[in-house]
Amino acid sequence: MSTRLRFLVPVWLLAGVCAPASAGDLPAMSTRYVIDAQLEPETRELTGTVDLTWTNMSSEGVWELPVHLYLNAFAHEATTFLREPVPSGRRDHREVLERYDDPWGWTQLIEVTQGEGSGARCTVTPWQPDDGNPQDETLVRVGLPTEVAPGATTRVRFQFEARLPVPIARTGGVDDYFFVAQWYPKLAVRGSDGKWTANQFHRATEFFADFADYEVTLRVPEGWVVGATGARDAQDSGAVTYRQRAVHDFAFVAGANLQESVSDAGGVELRIIAPPGSEALVERVRASLTIGLATLALRVGPYPYATLTAVLPPFRARRTSGMEYPTLITGFPADPLFEAPVLRDLVLPESVAVHELAHQYFYGLVATDERAEAFLDEGFTTYWEGEILEAIQKTDTPSVGQPLGANLDWTALRSSGLRGLRPAESVAQRPAWLFADNTAGAQIYARTAVTLRTAEARFGQTALDDVFAAYFGRFAFAHPTVDDFVAVAHGVNPDLASFLREAWTRPDVPDFRVASATAEEWSAPKGWVRGQEGSRAKDVEGGPALGADGRAEVRTPGYVRGVVRVDGDVVHRSLEVSAAGETTDEEWVVSEVLVEGPGWDHLPVTVTFVFDDGTVLEDAWDGRAAWRRWRFVRRARLLRATVGPPDVLAMDPTPGDNSLAVAPSRAFQAHWAGFASALGQWMASGASLWL
Amino acid sequence: MDGFGGVAVALILLRKTGPVGGAVFAGARLRPGSRRLLAARLLLFALAGLPGLLVAMGGLKGLARKPWFTDLAQLPAMQVVDLVGGAGAAMAGAAFVTAALTWVAGLVLTGAALDVLGASQERVRVWHAVRVVGLPRLWAFLRIAALAAVANALVVVTSGWILEAIVGHGDAAGWTGQTQLITLPALRGLVVLAGLVAFGVWAHWTRVAVVADDLTVRRAVIAAVRKMWSQPGVAVVFPALVGGLLPVAGAAGLYVWFAAPVGGGTLWALALWCVWLLIQAFGWHWLQHAARLTWGPAASS
Numbered sequence: 001m002s003t004r005l006r007f008l009v010p011v012w013l014l015a016g017v018c019a020p021a022s023a024g025d026l027p028a029m030s031t032r033y034v035i036d037a038q039l040e041p042e043t044r045e046l047t048g049t050v051d052l053t054w055t056n057m058s059s060e061g062v063w064e065l066p067v068h069l070y071l072n073a074f075a076h077e078a079t080t081f082l083r084e085p086v087p088s089g090r091r092d093h094r095e096v097l098e099r100y101d102d103p104w105g106w107t108q109l110i111e112v113t114q115g116e117g118s119g120a121r122c123t124v125t126p127w128q129p130d131d132g133n134p135q136d137e138t139l140v141r142v143g144l145p146t147e148v149a150p151g152a153t154t155r156v157r158f159q160f161e162a163r164l165p166v167p168i169a170r171t172g173g174v175d176d177y178f179f180v181a182q183w184y185p186k187l188a189v190r191g192s193d194g195k196w197t198a199n200q201f202h203r204a205t206e207f208f209a210d211f212a213d214y215e216v217t218l219r220v221p222e223g224w225v226v227g228a229t230g231a232r233d234a235q236d237s238g239a240v241t242y243r244q245r246a247v248h249d250f251a252f253v254a255g256a257n258l259q260e261s262v263s264d265a266g267g268v269e270l271r272i273i274a275p276p277g278s279e280a281l282v283e284r285v286r287a288s289l290t291i292g293l294a295t296l297a298l299r300v301g302p303y304p305y306a307t308l309t310a311v312l313p314p315f316r317a318r319r320t321s322g323m324e325y326p327t328l329i330t331g332f333p334a335d336p337l338f339e340a341p342v343l344r345d346l347v348l349p350e351s352v353a354v355h356e357l358a359h360q361y362f363y364g365l366v367a368t369d370e371r372a373e374a375f376l377d378e379g380f381t382t383y384w385e386g387e388i389l390e391a392i393q394k395t396d397t398p399s400v401g402q403p404l405g406a407n408l409d410w411t412a413l414r415s416s417g418l419r420g421l422r423p424a425e426s427v428a429q430r431p432a433w434l435f436a437d438n439t440a441g442a443q444i445y446a447r448t449a450v451t452l453r454t455a456e457a458r459f460g461q462t463a464l465d466d467v468f469a470a471y472f473g474r475f476a477f478a479h480p481t482v483d484d485f486v487a488v489a490h491g492v493n494p495d496l497a498s499f500l501r502e503a504w505t506r507p508d509v510p511d512f513r514v515a516s517a518t519a520e521e522w523s524a525p526k527g528w529v530r531g532q533e534g535s536r537a538k539d540v541e542g543g544p545a546l547g548a549d550g551r552a553e554v555r556t557p558g559y560v561r562g563v564v565r566v567d568g569d570v571v572h573r574s575l576e577v578s579a580a581g582e583t584t585d586e587e588w589v590v591s592e593v594l595v596e597g598p599g600w601d602h603l604p605v606t607v608t609f610v611f612d613d614g615t616v617l618e619d620a621w622d623g624r625a626a627w628r629r630w631r632f633v634r635r636a637r638l639l640r641a642t643v644g645p646p647d648v649l650a651m652d653p654t655p656g657d658n659s660l661a662v663a664p665s666r667a668f669q670a671h672w673a674g675f676a677s678a679l680g681q682w683m684a685s686g687a688s689l690w691l
Numbered sequence: 692m693d694g695f696g697g698v699a700v701a702l703i704l705l706r707k708t709g710p711v712g713g714a715v716f717a718g719a720r721l722r723p724g725s726r727r728l729l730a731a732r733l734l735l736f737a738l739a740g741l742p743g744l745l746v747a748m749g750g751l752k753g754l755a756r757k758p759w760f761t762d763l764a765q766l767p768a769m770q771v772v773d774l775v776g777g778a779g780a781a782m783a784g785a786a787f788v789t790a791a792l793t794w795v796a797g798l799v800l801t802g803a804a805l806d807v808l809g810a811s812q813e814r815v816r817v818w819h820a821v822r823v824v825g826l827p828r829l830w831a832f833l834r835i836a837a838l839a840a841v842a843n844a845l846v847v848v849t850s851g852w853i854l855e856a857i858v859g860h861g862d863a864a865g866w867t868g869q870t871q872l873i874t875l876p877a878l879r880g881l882v883v884l885a886g887l888v889a890f891g892v893w894a895h896w897t898r899v900a901v902v903a904d905d906l907t908v909r910r911a912v913i914a915a916v917r918k919m920w921s922q923p924g925v926a927v928v929f930p931a932l933v934g935g936l937l938p939v940a941g942a943a944g945l946y947v948w949f950a951a952p953v954g955g956g957t958l959w960a961l962a963l964w965c966v967w968l969l970i971q972a973f974g975w976h977w978l979q980h981a982a983r984l985t986w987g988p989a990a991s992s
Contacts, residue, residue, distance in 0.1 A: 315871075336869040408767070409768075409769055659757060659759060668760060672747065674744065677743045684736070684739070684789065687794045
């Protein structure tokens with residue numbers, strides 16, 4: 001099935017640049033990759049050369065280059081990647097390793113030279129700056145025979161041999177399908193201060209590289225379908241060349257049994273590659289990406305590239321699904337499984353597709369450091385996934401679907417991932433690959449996303465859109481940090497910035513709770529009580545002194561913030577009446593409510609009290625103390641108390657305890673208790689027939 | 692329609708097998724003591740369900756105060772998840788308590804029914820049969836149930852190993868997700884269900900042999916296998932149909948209850964459930980009556 005092809009080496013560099021995308025100009029690059037590689041499907045081998053042209057933009061000379069060899073993460077079980085715990089929400093690799101005789105992958109540098117022509121030989125030394133694991137070779141130091149002075153340009157040629165793993169995580173292939181990512185020697189990122197950001201490949205985090213121009217020639221078996229980063233520039237027998245300016249990675253797919261469809265999505269050439277028989281899924285993905293591109297262009301900024309390719313992998317390669325590369329994404333696996341009942345009611349193909357699309361902006365264009373601050377990409381992307389789903393579904397609250405007829409709310413699903421997040425850690429702590437076991441996913445994805453939804457509810461969608469648009473406009477191609485984002489937010493709305501800073505630096509997730517809600521008949525105090533006329537009397541009957549509707553005794557403790565101490569107090573005041581009830585001659589009732597809160601400085605809430613006479617009272621609480629207690633004495637009984645509004649509490653992982661009724665619902669109890677009993681009767685009936 | 696067609700063909704075949712097949716249809720008729728047995732079975736289900744109901748009511752009290760659950764007549768998916776998380780243990784406990792009480796008491800009643808339905812006299816004493824036949828046979832019935840449970844556990848475990856090996860091979864070979872995650876597990880489910888039904892039929896005839904011929908469990912096991920082998924139609928097909936269809940109908944009723952809106956929907960779900968309780972009581976009676984007619988006269992009473 002595979003065909004051995006001629007090996008050609010393009011030795012000339014393009015003099016000009018690619019035509020800019022229709023949405024805008026791309027900046028000039030100081031780095032260029034020209035790659036020529038051949039794929040051998042039978043052995044899973046990839047051989048080739050990388051010609052790297054790099055300009056030293058810092059003020060210090062450079063004698064060595066840190067280079068990523070990511071495929072070495074799959075060489076054996078003791079690599080840093082394979083021995084670190086699997087983050088929640090990511091797939092365990094062990095079952096894959098057991099299913100194949102030789103699932104492993106690696107990269108070997110045959111020769112590295114510096115300079116034109118045959119060049120001078122460079123040294124290559126494995127480097128483990130993060131964990132000192134001597135068996136991890138995902139990062140190497142390439143020692144240069146000639147210093148690269150500040151402002152100077154050098155050319156380094158890598159001759160490499162690689163073996164792709166079976167699809168363990170993100171990259172790999174077998175038989176007639178290959179998704180090839182992180183496959184070539186890739187330079188680390190050098191900041192303008194001269195410091196390299198170079199990390200090993202970790203389980204919980206992804207990739208960070210600098211922008212460059214790419215020209216890549218791929219040699220695959222004839223007749224195979226190929227999709228890749230950028231635009232297809234030339235195709236010869238068995239060789240296809242792609243070019244893309246101003247991206248920081250290059251990935252490709254090649255397969256024998258694939259189909260490709262092309263459409264125009266608002267000026268962007270949209271290619272979708274999938275196995276045959278996936279037409280219905282392809283259309284769902286196409287529709288969602290088209291709306292997604294329009295939504296992001298309108299609210300964040302124009303997509304500057306001419307092409308976007310979406311690959312829907314076969315089920316066997318599902319571990320390469322749901323991933324982003326510049327102008328190339330992998331969506332949900334294309335498989336008849338997802339047309340089965342219940343699964344087909346979920347919008348998983350759409351949500352994965354638009355999630356990876358949103359990555360084009362934060363991973364692809366703004367390009368924050370995935371290892372240090374993964375939440376700036378994954379969390380932002382997850383937030384925009386929800387926003388695009390709203391646009392697709394034409395609703396204010398996105399839904400993941402209607403399994404068995406019950407709506408699965410997107411925000412509630414995301415915030416539920418924050419339950420039991422122990423130990424408490426702040427989202428913005430660095431590096432991201434050192435979150436506590438099984439918490440990285442919830443922190444990086446869900447917590448950031450629901451924080452942004454809370455910000456949207458508190459400050460308005462327009463304000464948040466303005467922040468994202470300004471951030472994107474200023475920091476595209478610039479590798480910003482969280483401080484840059486918060487500074488942009490401050491320029492739009494200082495309160496918004498304060499909220500985000502608190503939300504991302506505090507270790508705890510805000511959890512409000514209506515701890516108690518009671519209503520009991522008022523009784524006059526026993527003993528000698530002084531009446532309103534001034535004299536004492538024993539065991540006096542009559543109404544209470546605190547009787548004016550709407551007035552409540554509000555008790556709030558003090559709190560301390562660093563050196564600032566705020567005292568608590570007990571006040572009697574009127575609350576806002578949002579619905580007036582009818583006055584009655586009912587007995588006086590003492591109603592009390594206790595609400596516990598997280599003590600945040602920038603998350604005020606409204607507590608609502610509903611009474612059985614139809615009155616609804618509201619109290620705005622800044623939420624800074626650990627709790628607040630209200631006491632009412634009215635001719636009406638409290639029915640329930642609620643902390644809200646719910647969209648402001650999107651970050652609350654337990655929305656169920658944000659409201660509490662005084663009396664239980666008997667209908668609810670009867671329904672579900674009856675169901676449990678019926679379930680037992682059914683089990684008994686089955687047992688009597690089967691045992 | 693295919694399922695119903697299959698049932699119809701099976702029933703026609705049973706009828707055509709002559710007097711023995713006729714025993715199945717004769718078993719559907721009520722005889723002296725039947726009404727009391729049916730009433731006893733329904734009363735047993737109702738009473739045995741009460742402790743579980745009270746346990747569940749208590750376990751749900753906390754959630755019943757939370758408008759997050761009670762404000763909506765039909766729960767969205769996350770609230771269902773939270774319901775299971777918040778009260779799942781109490782509800783599961785209630786279900787198991789109900790199941791255990793109902794099943795054990797049902798075994799006693801089954802022993803009495805096998806005796807009553809095989810009696811030759813016109814006047815039968817159901818509660819006497821419970822004391823004299825049902826209660827003393829309970830230990831034997833429990834041992835039969837344990838044997839059936841072990842046999843089914845073997846089927847579950849073995850089929851699980853086989854499935855895992857097949858899926859592992861299939862994944863490497865490029866089989867679709869639908870095949871690996873739906874078709875093959877469904878086949879395994881059918882195998883497990885067939886095992887449940889088959890061992891259930893065997894346990895049923897073992898109980899019949901214990902009561903009808905007053906055999907020990909060891910001898911009754913062999914007698915039951917002989918019966919199933921000699922008369923597969925009436926001894927296997929008919930009980931298998933009952934053992935397969937009744938629980939499926941019950942599962943449908945449970946789903947209706949689960950999906951029903953709280954309040955008015957609860958009443959309709961309850962009404963439908965009561966219909967199912969009647970059907971399953973009648974099905975139980977039919978099974979025991981046909982078994983006694985097929986097996987022969989009672990050993991006592």
